Amino acid sequence: MNDIGESAKKKAKRPSAERTAQRDPERTRAAILEAATREFAENGMGGARVDSIAERAGTNKRMLYHYFGDKEQLYLRVLEEAYISIRTAERALNIGTRSPEEGIGELALFTWRYFLQHPEFLSLLGTENLHRARWLRQSVRLKELHSHLIGELSQVLEEGKKAGVFIETADPLHVYLTIASLGYFYLSNQYTLSTIFGRDLITPANLDAWERHIVHVTLASIKR
Amino acid sequence: MNDIGESAKKKAKRPSAERTAQRDPERTRAAILEAATREFAENGMGGARVDSIAERAGTNKRMLYHYFGDKEQLYLRVLEEAYISIRTAERALNIGTRSPEEGIGELALFTWRYFLQHPEFLSLLGTENLHRARWLRQSVRLKELHSHLIGELSQVLEEGKKAGVFIETADPLHVYLTIASLGYFYLSNQYTLSTIFGRDLITPANLDAWERHIVHVTLASIKR
DNA sequence: CAAGCCGGTAACTAAACAGTTACTTGATGG
DNA sequence: CCATCAAGTAACTGTTTAGTTACCGGCTTG
Secondary structure (H helix, E strand, C coil): CCCCHHHHHHCCCCCCCCCCCCCCHHHHHHHHHHHHHHHHHHHHHHHCCHHHHHHHCCCCHHHHHHHHCCHHHHHHHHHHHHHHHHHHHHHCCCHHHCCHHHHHHHHHHHHHHHHHHCHHHHHHHHHHHHCCCCCHHHCCCCCCCCHHHHHHHHHHHHHHHHCCCECCCCCHHHHHHHHHHHHHHHHHCHHHHHHHHCCCCCCHHHHHHHHHHHHHHHHHHHEC | CCCCHHHHHHCCCCCCCCCCCCCCHHHHHHHHHHHHHHHHHHHHHHHCCHHHHHHHCCCCHHHHHHHHCCHHHHHHHHHHHHHHHHHHHHHCCCHHHCCHHHHHHHHHHHHHHHHHHCHHHHHHHHHHHHCCCCCHHHCCCCCCCCHHHHHHHHHHHHHHHHCCCECCCCCHHHHHHHHHHHHHHHHHCHHHHHHHHCCCCCCHHHHHHHHHHHHHHHHHHHEC
8 A cells, every 4th residue: 555665765774674563654654644535535625634534544643744744735645646546457457458349348347346446536536626626736746647548548449440340530538538427427426316316326236237338338439 | 596576475564665775685695595606616515614605695694694594504505406406497498399319419418508507516516425415315395306307308218219219228317327427527527637638628629529429429329 | 771863642722613692773663 | 753673793702623842752873
Protein backbone atom coordinates (compact mmCIF):
# COMPACT_ATOMS: atom_id res chain seq x y z
CA MET A 1 0.00 0.00 0.00
CA ASN A 2 3.02 2.29 0.40
CA ASP A 3 6.50 2.12 -1.07
CA ILE A 4 8.89 0.94 1.65
CA GLY A 5 11.85 1.88 -0.52
CA GLU A 6 11.42 5.55 0.39
CA SER A 7 12.96 5.31 3.85
CA ALA A 8 15.97 3.36 2.60
CA LYS A 9 16.51 5.91 -0.15
CA LYS A 10 16.75 8.95 2.05
CA LYS A 11 18.80 7.25 4.76
CA ALA A 12 22.37 6.81 3.54
CA LYS A 13 23.53 8.10 6.91
CA ARG A 14 21.66 5.49 8.92
CA PRO A 15 22.02 2.26 6.98
CA SER A 16 21.41 -0.26 9.76
CA ALA A 17 18.20 1.36 10.93
CA GLU A 18 15.29 -1.03 11.29
CA ARG A 19 12.21 0.32 13.06
CA THR A 20 10.68 -1.40 16.05
CA ALA A 21 7.11 -2.65 16.02
CA GLN A 22 6.02 0.20 18.31
CA ARG A 23 7.46 2.95 16.14
CA ASP A 24 6.49 2.45 12.55
CA PRO A 25 6.38 5.68 10.53
CA GLU A 26 5.55 3.96 7.25
CA ARG A 27 2.67 2.11 8.78
CA THR A 28 1.31 5.20 10.52
CA ARG A 29 1.54 7.13 7.26
CA ALA A 30 -0.22 4.38 5.33
CA ALA A 31 -2.90 4.08 8.02
CA ILE A 32 -3.61 7.82 7.83
CA LEU A 33 -3.87 7.67 4.04
CA GLU A 34 -6.28 4.77 4.15
CA ALA A 35 -8.39 6.29 6.91
CA ALA A 36 -8.49 9.60 5.02
CA THR A 37 -9.60 7.81 1.85
CA ARG A 38 -12.58 6.35 3.69
CA GLU A 39 -13.44 9.56 5.53
CA PHE A 40 -13.29 11.76 2.40
CA ALA A 41 -15.20 9.17 0.37
CA GLU A 42 -17.97 8.94 2.96
CA ASN A 43 -18.31 12.61 3.83
CA GLY A 44 -16.81 14.68 1.05
CA MET A 45 -14.28 17.47 1.52
CA GLY A 46 -16.63 19.72 3.51
CA GLY A 47 -17.98 16.92 5.66
CA ALA A 48 -14.73 15.08 6.41
CA ARG A 49 -13.33 15.60 9.92
CA VAL A 50 -9.63 15.63 10.64
CA ASP A 51 -10.23 14.26 14.14
CA SER A 52 -12.20 11.41 12.65
CA ILE A 53 -9.40 10.52 10.23
CA ALA A 54 -6.85 10.46 13.05
CA GLU A 55 -9.10 8.28 15.17
CA ARG A 56 -9.79 5.85 12.30
CA ALA A 57 -6.06 5.59 11.64
CA GLY A 58 -5.44 4.73 15.29
CA THR A 59 -3.25 7.81 15.72
CA ASN A 60 -3.77 11.53 16.31
CA LYS A 61 -3.87 14.85 14.53
CA ARG A 62 -0.28 15.72 15.30
CA MET A 63 0.96 12.87 13.08
CA LEU A 64 -1.48 13.73 10.33
CA TYR A 65 -0.25 17.30 10.13
CA HIS A 66 3.34 16.09 10.45
CA TYR A 67 3.13 13.77 7.45
CA PHE A 68 0.70 15.59 5.17
CA GLY A 69 0.82 19.30 6.00
CA ASP A 70 -2.88 20.04 6.21
CA LYS A 71 -6.33 18.73 5.33
CA GLU A 72 -6.20 19.89 1.72
CA GLN A 73 -2.81 18.36 0.96
CA LEU A 74 -3.93 15.10 2.53
CA TYR A 75 -7.04 15.13 0.37
CA LEU A 76 -4.96 15.67 -2.76
CA ARG A 77 -2.70 12.75 -1.87
CA VAL A 78 -5.75 10.53 -1.40
CA LEU A 79 -7.09 11.57 -4.80
CA GLU A 80 -3.77 11.04 -6.53
CA GLU A 81 -3.38 7.57 -5.06
CA ALA A 82 -6.88 6.66 -6.20
CA TYR A 83 -6.12 7.66 -9.79
CA ILE A 84 -2.76 5.89 -9.77
CA SER A 85 -4.43 2.68 -8.58
CA ILE A 86 -7.03 2.47 -11.34
CA ARG A 87 -4.69 3.53 -14.15
CA THR A 88 -2.08 1.00 -13.01
CA ALA A 89 -4.58 -1.85 -12.94
CA GLU A 90 -5.97 -0.73 -16.29
CA ARG A 91 -2.52 -0.79 -17.87
CA ALA A 92 -2.01 -4.38 -16.77
CA LEU A 93 -5.03 -5.39 -18.88
CA ASN A 94 -3.18 -5.00 -22.16
CA ILE A 95 -6.33 -4.77 -24.23
CA GLY A 96 -4.31 -4.71 -27.46
CA THR A 97 -3.32 -8.38 -27.22
CA ARG A 98 -6.83 -9.69 -28.01
CA SER A 99 -9.13 -9.16 -30.98
CA PRO A 100 -10.52 -5.59 -31.16
CA GLU A 101 -13.99 -6.68 -30.09
CA GLU A 102 -12.68 -8.70 -27.17
CA GLY A 103 -10.35 -5.87 -26.21
CA ILE A 104 -13.18 -3.33 -25.90
CA GLY A 105 -15.32 -5.87 -24.07
CA GLU A 106 -12.50 -6.52 -21.62
CA LEU A 107 -12.03 -2.82 -20.95
CA ALA A 108 -15.75 -2.41 -20.30
CA LEU A 109 -15.81 -5.38 -17.94
CA PHE A 110 -12.68 -4.23 -16.11
CA THR A 111 -13.96 -0.68 -15.65
CA TRP A 112 -17.34 -1.84 -14.34
CA ARG A 113 -15.81 -4.34 -11.92
CA TYR A 114 -13.20 -1.87 -10.71
CA PHE A 115 -15.92 0.71 -9.99
CA LEU A 116 -17.96 -1.97 -8.23
CA GLN A 117 -15.05 -2.96 -6.01
CA HIS A 118 -13.87 0.59 -5.32
CA PRO A 119 -16.88 2.69 -4.35
CA GLU A 120 -14.52 5.11 -2.59
CA PHE A 121 -13.00 6.00 -5.97
CA LEU A 122 -16.41 7.02 -7.33
CA SER A 123 -17.14 9.09 -4.23
CA LEU A 124 -13.83 10.91 -4.49
CA LEU A 125 -14.51 11.74 -8.13
CA GLY A 126 -17.92 13.09 -7.17
CA THR A 127 -16.46 15.25 -4.43
CA GLU A 128 -13.67 16.56 -6.64
CA ASN A 129 -16.13 17.48 -9.39
CA LEU A 130 -18.41 19.23 -6.91
CA HIS A 131 -15.43 21.51 -6.35
CA ARG A 132 -14.70 21.80 -10.10
CA ALA A 133 -11.43 19.86 -9.88
CA ARG A 134 -9.97 22.55 -7.63
CA TRP A 135 -7.37 20.24 -6.11
CA LEU A 136 -6.77 17.86 -9.02
CA ARG A 137 -5.80 20.81 -11.19
CA GLN A 138 -2.98 21.60 -8.76
CA SER A 139 -1.58 18.10 -9.03
CA VAL A 140 1.73 17.90 -10.84
CA ARG A 141 2.01 14.11 -10.63
CA LEU A 142 -0.86 13.19 -12.96
CA LYS A 143 -0.03 14.66 -16.34
CA GLU A 144 1.33 11.52 -18.04
CA LEU A 145 -0.85 9.03 -16.20
CA HIS A 146 -3.93 9.06 -18.42
CA SER A 147 -2.58 9.45 -21.95
CA HIS A 148 -1.63 5.78 -22.14
CA LEU A 149 -5.27 4.69 -21.85
CA ILE A 150 -6.48 6.79 -24.79
CA GLY A 151 -3.46 5.79 -26.86
CA GLU A 152 -4.00 2.08 -26.40
CA LEU A 153 -7.75 2.39 -26.94
CA SER A 154 -7.11 4.35 -30.12
CA GLN A 155 -4.92 1.55 -31.47
CA VAL A 156 -7.54 -1.11 -30.77
CA LEU A 157 -10.23 0.95 -32.51
CA GLU A 158 -8.01 1.50 -35.57
CA GLU A 159 -7.35 -2.21 -35.77
CA GLY A 160 -11.08 -2.90 -35.62
CA LYS A 161 -11.81 -0.35 -38.32
CA LYS A 162 -9.24 -1.93 -40.64
CA ALA A 163 -10.74 -5.35 -39.99
CA GLY A 164 -14.15 -3.93 -40.89
CA VAL A 165 -15.83 -4.74 -37.55
CA PHE A 166 -16.02 -1.16 -36.16
CA ILE A 167 -17.64 1.91 -37.74
CA GLU A 168 -15.31 4.62 -39.04
CA THR A 169 -16.71 7.31 -36.72
CA ALA A 170 -15.82 5.46 -33.48
CA ASP A 171 -13.80 7.83 -31.27
CA PRO A 172 -11.52 6.60 -28.46
CA LEU A 173 -12.50 9.26 -25.94
CA HIS A 174 -16.20 8.74 -26.69
CA VAL A 175 -15.86 4.99 -26.26
CA TYR A 176 -14.12 5.37 -22.90
CA LEU A 177 -16.64 7.96 -21.71
CA THR A 178 -19.47 5.65 -22.72
CA ILE A 179 -18.05 2.77 -20.69
CA ALA A 180 -17.29 4.98 -17.69
CA SER A 181 -20.69 6.73 -17.84
CA LEU A 182 -22.68 3.52 -17.69
CA GLY A 183 -20.70 2.17 -14.75
CA TYR A 184 -20.35 5.39 -12.81
CA PHE A 185 -23.95 6.57 -12.91
CA TYR A 186 -25.46 3.21 -12.01
CA LEU A 187 -23.25 2.82 -8.95
CA SER A 188 -22.77 6.37 -7.71
CA ASN A 189 -26.48 7.18 -8.05
CA GLN A 190 -27.76 3.81 -6.85
CA TYR A 191 -29.24 5.27 -3.66
CA THR A 192 -31.49 7.90 -5.23
CA LEU A 193 -32.33 5.60 -8.16
CA SER A 194 -33.31 2.71 -5.90
CA THR A 195 -35.42 5.12 -3.84
CA ILE A 196 -37.32 6.83 -6.65
CA PHE A 197 -37.88 3.72 -8.77
CA GLY A 198 -38.61 1.48 -5.79
CA ARG A 199 -36.22 -1.22 -6.97
CA ASP A 200 -32.98 -2.31 -5.31
CA LEU A 201 -30.34 -1.88 -8.01
CA ILE A 202 -27.56 -3.52 -6.05
CA THR A 203 -28.81 -7.12 -5.87
CA PRO A 204 -26.48 -9.66 -7.53
CA ALA A 205 -29.03 -10.34 -10.28
CA ASN A 206 -29.41 -6.65 -11.14
CA LEU A 207 -25.65 -6.04 -11.02
CA ASP A 208 -25.11 -8.94 -13.37
CA ALA A 209 -27.76 -7.70 -15.79
CA TRP A 210 -26.20 -4.23 -15.85
CA GLU A 211 -22.72 -5.64 -16.46
CA ARG A 212 -24.03 -7.46 -19.54
CA HIS A 213 -25.90 -4.32 -20.56
CA ILE A 214 -22.73 -2.19 -20.47
CA VAL A 215 -20.83 -4.59 -22.73
CA HIS A 216 -23.83 -4.85 -25.06
CA VAL A 217 -24.31 -1.07 -25.34
CA THR A 218 -20.62 -0.32 -25.80
CA LEU A 219 -20.18 -2.82 -28.62
CA ALA A 220 -23.54 -2.04 -30.25
CA SER A 221 -22.53 1.62 -30.48
CA ILE A 222 -19.32 0.97 -32.46
CA LYS A 223 -20.02 -2.22 -34.42
CA ARG A 224 -20.59 -1.88 -38.11
CA MET B 1 -41.50 30.05 -8.74
CA ASN B 2 -43.87 29.74 -5.81
CA ASP B 3 -47.64 29.39 -5.67
CA ILE B 4 -49.08 32.76 -4.67
CA GLY B 5 -52.45 31.16 -4.01
CA GLU B 6 -51.30 29.84 -0.67
CA SER B 7 -51.64 33.12 1.21
CA ALA B 8 -55.15 33.72 -0.13
CA LYS B 9 -56.18 30.20 0.84
CA LYS B 10 -55.32 30.43 4.51
CA LYS B 11 -56.61 33.97 4.95
CA ALA B 12 -60.41 33.92 5.06
CA LYS B 13 -60.23 36.23 8.04
CA ARG B 14 -58.20 38.87 6.29
CA PRO B 15 -59.59 39.00 2.77
CA SER B 16 -58.46 42.46 1.72
CA ALA B 17 -54.89 41.88 2.76
CA GLU B 18 -52.34 42.73 0.10
CA ARG B 19 -48.73 42.83 1.21
CA THR B 20 -46.60 45.89 0.70
CA ALA B 21 -43.44 45.74 -1.35
CA GLN B 22 -41.32 45.84 1.81
CA ARG B 23 -43.04 42.93 3.54
CA ASP B 24 -43.36 40.00 1.17
CA PRO B 25 -43.39 36.57 2.85
CA GLU B 26 -43.86 34.64 -0.39
CA ARG B 27 -40.98 36.39 -2.04
CA THR B 28 -38.71 35.96 0.96
CA ARG B 29 -39.58 32.29 1.07
CA ALA B 30 -38.89 31.84 -2.63
CA ALA B 31 -35.65 33.79 -2.37
CA ILE B 32 -34.44 31.53 0.45
CA LEU B 33 -35.32 28.41 -1.55
CA GLU B 34 -33.47 29.64 -4.61
CA ALA B 35 -30.44 30.77 -2.62
CA ALA B 36 -30.38 27.43 -0.82
CA THR B 37 -30.53 25.55 -4.12
CA ARG B 38 -27.41 27.35 -5.31
CA GLU B 39 -25.57 27.04 -2.00
CA PHE B 40 -26.27 23.31 -1.60
CA ALA B 41 -25.46 22.67 -5.27
CA GLU B 42 -22.14 24.48 -5.02
CA ASN B 43 -20.99 23.22 -1.64
CA GLY B 44 -22.87 20.05 -0.80
CA MET B 45 -24.68 19.41 2.46
CA GLY B 46 -21.54 19.48 4.61
CA GLY B 47 -20.06 22.52 2.90
CA ALA B 48 -23.21 24.66 2.67
CA ARG B 49 -23.44 27.51 5.19
CA VAL B 50 -26.72 28.70 6.62
CA ASP B 51 -25.36 32.24 6.97
CA SER B 52 -24.37 32.20 3.33
CA ILE B 53 -27.85 31.12 2.21
CA ALA B 54 -29.46 33.92 4.23
CA GLU B 55 -27.07 36.46 2.78
CA ARG B 56 -27.62 35.25 -0.81
CA ALA B 57 -31.37 35.47 -0.30
CA GLY B 58 -31.03 39.05 0.94
CA THR B 59 -32.49 38.13 4.33
CA ASN B 60 -31.23 36.58 7.57
CA LYS B 61 -31.15 33.33 9.46
CA ARG B 62 -34.20 34.13 11.54
CA MET B 63 -36.44 34.01 8.47
CA LEU B 64 -34.79 30.86 7.17
CA TYR B 65 -35.47 28.98 10.40
CA HIS B 66 -38.95 30.50 10.56
CA TYR B 67 -39.99 29.21 7.12
CA PHE B 68 -38.07 25.94 6.87
CA GLY B 69 -37.36 24.66 10.38
CA ASP B 70 -33.69 23.84 10.07
CA LYS B 71 -30.91 23.23 7.58
CA GLU B 72 -31.87 19.63 6.87
CA GLN B 73 -35.54 20.37 6.18
CA LEU B 74 -34.53 23.22 3.89
CA TYR B 75 -32.21 20.88 2.02
CA LEU B 76 -34.99 18.32 1.57
CA ARG B 77 -37.33 20.98 0.18
CA VAL B 78 -34.66 22.03 -2.30
CA LEU B 79 -34.20 18.43 -3.40
CA GLU B 80 -37.93 17.80 -3.73
CA GLU B 81 -38.43 20.92 -5.83
CA ALA B 82 -35.59 19.85 -8.13
CA TYR B 83 -37.18 16.45 -8.76
CA ILE B 84 -40.62 17.93 -9.28
CA SER B 85 -39.23 20.33 -11.88
CA ILE B 86 -37.59 17.70 -14.08
CA ARG B 87 -40.42 15.18 -13.84
CA THR B 88 -42.99 17.88 -14.69
CA ALA B 89 -41.05 19.01 -17.76
CA GLU B 90 -40.53 15.39 -18.78
CA ARG B 91 -44.24 14.66 -18.59
CA ALA B 92 -44.98 17.54 -20.95
CA LEU B 93 -42.88 15.79 -23.62
CA ASN B 94 -45.51 13.12 -24.32
CA ILE B 95 -43.09 10.75 -25.99
CA GLY B 96 -45.91 8.35 -26.87
CA THR B 97 -47.35 10.62 -29.56
CA ARG B 98 -44.46 10.08 -32.01
CA SER B 99 -43.05 6.94 -33.60
CA PRO B 100 -41.22 4.69 -31.11
CA GLU B 101 -37.80 5.58 -32.51
CA GLU B 102 -38.54 9.31 -32.45
CA GLY B 103 -40.02 9.02 -28.96
CA ILE B 104 -36.85 7.50 -27.50
CA GLY B 105 -34.72 10.02 -29.38
CA GLU B 106 -36.81 12.88 -27.99
CA LEU B 107 -36.46 11.58 -24.44
CA ALA B 108 -32.70 11.30 -24.84
CA LEU B 109 -32.45 14.83 -26.23
CA PHE B 110 -34.71 16.26 -23.54
CA THR B 111 -32.79 14.59 -20.71
CA TRP B 112 -29.41 15.75 -22.04
CA ARG B 113 -30.56 19.32 -22.56
CA TYR B 114 -32.28 19.47 -19.18
CA PHE B 115 -29.10 18.28 -17.46
CA LEU B 116 -27.10 20.83 -19.46
CA GLN B 117 -29.38 23.68 -18.43
CA HIS B 118 -29.73 22.61 -14.77
CA PRO B 119 -26.26 21.83 -13.41
CA GLU B 120 -27.60 22.43 -9.90
CA PHE B 121 -29.86 19.37 -10.30
CA LEU B 122 -26.86 17.16 -11.05
CA SER B 123 -24.96 18.55 -8.08
CA LEU B 124 -27.86 17.93 -5.74
CA LEU B 125 -28.12 14.32 -6.94
CA GLY B 126 -24.41 13.87 -6.32
CA THR B 127 -24.67 15.27 -2.82
CA GLU B 128 -27.71 13.18 -1.98
CA ASN B 129 -26.02 10.00 -3.19
CA LEU B 130 -22.89 10.77 -1.20
CA HIS B 131 -25.19 10.52 1.80
CA ARG B 132 -26.90 7.37 0.49
CA ALA B 133 -30.24 9.10 -0.11
CA ARG B 134 -30.54 9.80 3.61
CA TRP B 135 -32.94 12.73 3.12
CA LEU B 136 -34.71 11.64 -0.04
CA ARG B 137 -35.76 8.44 1.69
CA GLN B 138 -37.61 10.53 4.26
CA SER B 139 -39.59 12.37 1.62
CA VAL B 140 -43.26 11.50 1.53
CA ARG B 141 -44.06 13.71 -1.46
CA LEU B 142 -42.17 11.77 -4.11
CA LYS B 143 -43.66 8.30 -4.22
CA GLU B 144 -45.93 8.73 -7.25
CA LEU B 145 -43.76 11.22 -9.09
CA HIS B 146 -41.49 8.84 -10.98
CA SER B 147 -43.67 5.89 -11.94
CA HIS B 148 -45.22 7.79 -14.83
CA LEU B 149 -41.89 8.01 -16.65
CA ILE B 150 -41.23 4.26 -16.61
CA GLY B 151 -44.84 3.52 -17.56
CA GLU B 152 -44.79 5.75 -20.61
CA LEU B 153 -41.35 4.53 -21.66
CA SER B 154 -42.54 0.95 -21.33
CA GLN B 155 -45.46 1.63 -23.69
CA VAL B 156 -43.19 3.17 -26.32
CA LEU B 157 -40.83 0.21 -26.17
CA GLU B 158 -43.69 -2.28 -26.51
CA GLU B 159 -44.98 -0.42 -29.53
CA GLY B 160 -41.50 -0.53 -31.09
CA LYS B 161 -41.16 -4.25 -30.42
CA LYS B 162 -44.53 -4.96 -32.09
CA ALA B 163 -43.47 -2.87 -35.09
CA GLY B 164 -40.27 -4.91 -35.28
CA VAL B 165 -37.88 -1.98 -34.88
CA PHE B 166 -36.73 -2.70 -31.30
CA ILE B 167 -35.13 -5.87 -29.90
CA GLU B 168 -37.26 -8.00 -27.57
CA THR B 169 -34.84 -7.68 -24.63
CA ALA B 170 -35.10 -3.86 -24.44
CA ASP B 171 -35.98 -2.93 -20.85
CA PRO B 172 -37.55 0.44 -19.91
CA LEU B 173 -35.47 1.01 -16.78
CA HIS B 174 -32.28 0.06 -18.61
CA VAL B 175 -33.09 2.43 -21.46
CA TYR B 176 -33.72 5.33 -19.09
CA LEU B 177 -30.58 4.57 -17.07
CA THR B 178 -28.56 4.47 -20.29
CA ILE B 179 -29.78 7.90 -21.34
CA ALA B 180 -29.31 9.39 -17.89
CA SER B 181 -25.86 7.80 -17.44
CA LEU B 182 -24.45 9.27 -20.63
CA GLY B 183 -25.70 12.75 -19.83
CA TYR B 184 -24.97 12.76 -16.12
CA PHE B 185 -21.42 11.48 -16.21
CA TYR B 186 -20.26 13.74 -19.03
CA LEU B 187 -21.54 16.87 -17.30
CA SER B 188 -21.08 16.14 -13.61
CA ASN B 189 -17.54 14.83 -14.16
CA GLN B 190 -16.53 17.38 -16.77
CA TYR B 191 -13.99 19.04 -14.47
CA THR B 192 -11.87 16.00 -13.65
CA LEU B 193 -12.30 14.61 -17.18
CA SER B 194 -11.20 17.85 -18.83
CA THR B 195 -8.23 17.97 -16.45
CA ILE B 196 -6.95 14.43 -16.86
CA PHE B 197 -7.53 14.18 -20.62
CA GLY B 198 -6.35 17.72 -21.31
CA ARG B 199 -9.38 18.52 -23.45
CA ASP B 200 -12.14 21.02 -22.65
CA LEU B 201 -15.34 18.96 -22.80
CA ILE B 202 -17.66 21.90 -22.48
CA THR B 203 -17.01 23.71 -25.76
CA PRO B 204 -20.09 24.04 -28.01
CA ALA B 205 -18.58 21.65 -30.58
CA ASN B 206 -17.87 18.95 -27.99
CA LEU B 207 -21.30 19.36 -26.36
CA ASP B 208 -22.94 19.00 -29.74
CA ALA B 209 -20.92 15.90 -30.58
CA TRP B 210 -21.85 14.28 -27.26
CA GLU B 211 -25.55 15.08 -27.75
CA ARG B 212 -25.47 13.23 -31.06
CA HIS B 213 -23.49 10.43 -29.44
CA ILE B 214 -26.12 9.92 -26.73
CA VAL B 215 -28.94 9.58 -29.26
CA HIS B 216 -26.80 7.27 -31.40
CA VAL B 217 -25.81 4.99 -28.51
CA THR B 218 -29.31 4.81 -27.06
CA LEU B 219 -30.93 3.82 -30.34
CA ALA B 220 -28.07 1.50 -31.38
CA SER B 221 -28.51 -0.42 -28.14
CA ILE B 222 -32.21 -1.23 -28.71
CA LYS B 223 -32.61 -1.33 -32.49
CA ARG B 224 -33.05 -4.71 -34.07
C1' DC C 1 25.68 6.61 29.32
C1' DA C 2 24.17 11.04 28.08
C1' DA C 3 22.45 14.11 24.39
C1' DG C 4 19.31 14.69 21.20
C1' DC C 5 16.27 13.26 17.77
C1' DC C 6 12.09 11.29 16.15
C1' DG C 7 7.57 8.99 16.59
C1' DG C 8 3.87 9.74 19.26
C1' DT C 9 0.20 11.86 22.93
C1' DA C 10 -3.13 15.02 24.68
C1' DA C 11 -4.65 19.33 26.03
C1' DC C 12 -5.32 23.75 24.10
C1' DT C 13 -6.89 27.94 20.99
C1' DA C 14 -9.09 30.85 17.81
C1' DA C 15 -12.40 30.81 14.45
C1' DA C 16 -16.57 29.16 12.33
C1' DC C 17 -20.74 27.19 12.79
C1' DA C 18 -26.03 26.01 13.54
C1' DG C 19 -29.47 27.53 15.98
C1' DT C 20 -31.79 31.12 19.53
C1' DT C 21 -33.36 35.18 21.73
C1' DA C 22 -34.42 39.89 22.45
C1' DC C 23 -35.73 43.47 19.89
C1' DT C 24 -37.60 46.83 15.93
C1' DT C 25 -40.72 48.21 12.39
C1' DG C 26 -44.87 49.02 10.19
C1' DA C 27 -49.48 47.80 8.75
C1' DT C 28 -54.24 46.86 10.38
C1' DG C 29 -58.47 46.64 12.81
C1' DG C 30 -61.11 47.95 16.86
C1' DC D 1 -54.79 56.35 17.90
C1' DC D 2 -53.46 52.56 20.26
C1' DA D 3 -53.11 47.49 20.81
C1' DT D 4 -51.75 43.62 18.20
C1' DC D 5 -49.42 40.73 15.27
C1' DA D 6 -46.37 39.27 11.72
C1' DA D 7 -42.09 40.40 8.99
C1' DG D 8 -37.68 41.33 9.70
C1' DT D 9 -32.95 42.57 12.23
C1' DA D 10 -28.84 41.70 14.77
C1' DA D 11 -26.34 40.27 18.55
C1' DC D 12 -25.58 36.22 21.21
C1' DT D 13 -24.53 31.13 22.71
C1' DG D 14 -22.79 26.58 23.06
C1' DT D 15 -20.53 23.44 20.23
C1' DT D 16 -17.56 21.82 16.72
C1' DT D 17 -13.63 22.32 14.03
C1' DA D 18 -8.83 22.88 11.85
C1' DG D 19 -4.65 23.65 13.34
C1' DT D 20 -0.88 24.33 17.42
C1' DT D 21 1.88 23.74 21.37
C1' DA D 22 3.99 21.65 25.23
C1' DC D 23 5.35 17.43 26.50
C1' DC D 24 6.70 12.18 26.72
C1' DG D 25 9.64 8.13 25.94
C1' DG D 26 12.64 5.11 23.73
C1' DC D 27 16.19 4.43 20.24
C1' DT D 28 20.70 5.76 18.12
C1' DT D 29 25.10 7.69 18.07
C1' DG D 30 29.13 10.12 20.00
